[in-house]
Amino acid sequence: xxxxxxxxxxxxxxxGSLRLSCAASGFTFSRYGMRWYRQAPGNERELVxxxxxxxxxxxxxDSVKGRFTISRDNAxxxxxxxxxxxxxxxxxxxxxxxxASPDSWGQGTQVTVSS
Numbered sequence: 278x279x280x281x282x283x284x285x286x287x288x289x290x291x292x293g294s295l296r297l298s299c300a301a302s303g304f305t306f307s308r309y310g311m312r313w314y315r316q317a318p319g320n321e322r323e324l325v326x327x328x329x330x331x332x333x334x335x336x337x338x339d340s341v342k343g344r345f346t347i348s349r350d351n352a353x354x355x356x357x358x359x360x361x362x363x364x365x366x367x368x369x370x371x372x373x374x375x376x377a378s379p380d381s382w383g384q385g386t387q388v389t390v391s392s
Contacts, residue, residue: 281300281374291363292363293363301354301375306351311373312327314372317368317370323369346359365390371387
């Protein structure tokens with residue numbers, strides 16, 4: 278059973294930073310790419326960032342390019358999202374996901390950017 282547990286969210290002022298983490302289990306983590314999604318109230322879930330299984334390739338939605346960095350630690354089965362220069366429009370619940378089990382979702386972690 279795939280289990281994804283997100284953490285690291287919180288309330289931050291515009292321009293601030295947060296580092297999200299996702300602990301994964303129930304599959305061979307190092308064989309699969311990983312993704313971060315977010316969902317703001319009233320909006321559909323949006324793909325924010327992806328990383329290859331080896332961590333040597335990343336992609337980002339245009340709105341976060343240059344501000345967010347996805348990374349992974351295959352020894353610890355974790356994927357991270359470093360978020361800098363946060364904006365109010367980054368406010369959302371953030372989720373990690375894996376193509377190993379696309380229908381498996383964790384509880385997410387709330388990020389609120391507000392002064």
